[in-house]
Amino acid sequence: MSIKNVRLEVMQFLEKNIDTFVDSYLIPVEKIWQPTDLLPDSQNEIFFEEVKELRELAKDLPYDFWVVLVGDTITEEALPTYESWLMDVEGVNQTEDKGNGWSKWIRNWTGEENRHGDLLNKYLYLSGRVDMREIEMTTQHLINDGFDIGTGRDPYKNFVYTSFQELATYISHNRVSQLAKKYGDNKLSKMCRLIAGDEMRHHMAYSEFVDQIFKVDPSEMMLAFQYMMKQKIVMPAHFLRESGQKISSAFEQFSDSAQRIGVYTASDYVDILRKLVEKWQIDKIEGLTAEAEKARDYLMRLPDRMQKISERLVIPQEPHIFKWVKPALIK
Numbered sequence: 298m299s300i301k302n303v304r305l306e307v308m309q310f311l312e313k314n315i316d317t318f319v320d321s322y323l324i325p326v327e328k329i330w331q332p333t334d335l336l337p338d339s340q341n342e343i344f345f346e347e348v349k350e351l352r353e354l355a356k357d358l359p360y361d362f363w364v365v366l367v368g369d370t371i372t373e374e375a376l377p378t379y380e381s382w383l384m385d386v387e388g389v390n391q392t393e394d395k396g397n398g399w400s401k402w403i404r405n406w407t408g409e410e411n412r413h414g415d416l417l418n419k420y421l422y423l424s425g426r427v428d429m430r431e432i433e434m435t436t437q438h439l440i441n442d443g444f445d446i447g448t449g450r451d452p453y454k455n456f457v458y459t460s461f462q463e464l465a466t467y468i469s470h471n472r473v474s475q476l477a478k479k480y481g482d483n484k485l486s487k488m489c490r491l492i493a494g495d496e497m498r499h500h501m502a503y504s505e506f507v508d509q510i511f512k513v514d515p516s517e518m519m520l521a522f523q524y525m526m527k528q529k530i531v532m533p534a535h536f537l538r539e540s541g542q543k544i545s546s547a548f549e550q551f552s553d554s555a556q557r558i559g560v561y562t563a564s565d566y567v568d569i570l571r572k573l574v575e576k577w578q579i580d581k582i583e584g585l586t587a588e589a590e591k592a593r594d595y596l597m598r599l600p601d602r603m604q605k606i607s608e609r610l611v612i613p614q615e616p617h618i619f620k621w622v623k624p625a626l627i628k
């Protein structure tokens with residue numbers, strides 16, 4: 298059987314458990330938090346006082362913090378790109394009678410994710426600290442540009458990507474939450490903590506999919522994991538640009554801001570890789586082909602190798618000034 302047909306069979310096999318995955322890893326609409334729960338209520342008399350308080354607290358947050366929060370928001374707001382990408386993965390079918398189980402998973406995942414950009418966007422708008430028009434232009438560019446994360450339509454590679462990516466977003470939203478708390482903004486801290494909680498559940502789900510694939514198609518899953526790590530996981534933020542600039546031109550400086558305030562660093566990348574190697578018990582997988590054995594060896598050695606490289610990285614001290622955040626507004 299061809300590799301592609303085996304992947305389709307594996308996807309159909311996993312699809313039988315979609316309802317269990319949805320029930321275990323996602324939260325029903327009536328029970329999950331909504332952006333409005335965490336923001337000033339515009340139907341309430343005290344709305345303006347609440348907004349005033351939000352803006353007062355926002356005044357203490359530093360420049361790099363705003364850059365990171367803006368970049369995170371924009372990446373969340375480009376959700377249409379991710380949904381359409383995942384809907385195109387081999388084994389996912391969204392046509393005919395509302396599509397198959399996988400399309401249900403993706404719709405429900407998208408429904409949860411959509412609240413993140415919604416909440417952060419409204420917060421940024423109310424904060425008065427950032428240039429919303431510039432942010433909106435970057436978001437529109439990011440959606441227009443689309444992305445190529447190097448997975449093709451391969452479900453195995455895509456699930457490695459999403460396992461990695463969801464854990465990376467957990468880390469960065471969680472660190473932003475801790476920073477907000479440090480600067481005395483408990484409300485913003487709670488928003489980011491709750492978003493991080495969603496990301497963690499999503500990470501658990503996608504890494505469970507990979508775990509199950511390892512049980513039925515270990516060699517191909519190992520090769521897909523190696524493939525993704527060899528080319529490095531490209532974050533959606535990689536494609537950020539400011540208005541009037543070229544694609545990807547804003548990523549490095551955005552990433553420098555994130556590294557400077559410790560929200561997402563090169564050593565976090567290595568830690569995520571280590572966690573995945575551990576979670577999938579790469580050292581214990583049996584029944585591998587000779588090629589997949591080699592891939593396993595590569596993956597087992599990779600974290601230490603990358604750690605050494607990450608220790609040598611030097612991050613510029615001075616922040617790049619983005620159109621999204623005017624320094625005059627920030628102390």
Ligand SMILES: [Fe+2]
Binds near residue numbers: 410466
């Ligand atoms: Fe998200």
Ligand SMILES: [Fe+2]
Binds near residue numbers: 410463466496
């Ligand atoms: Fe996510």
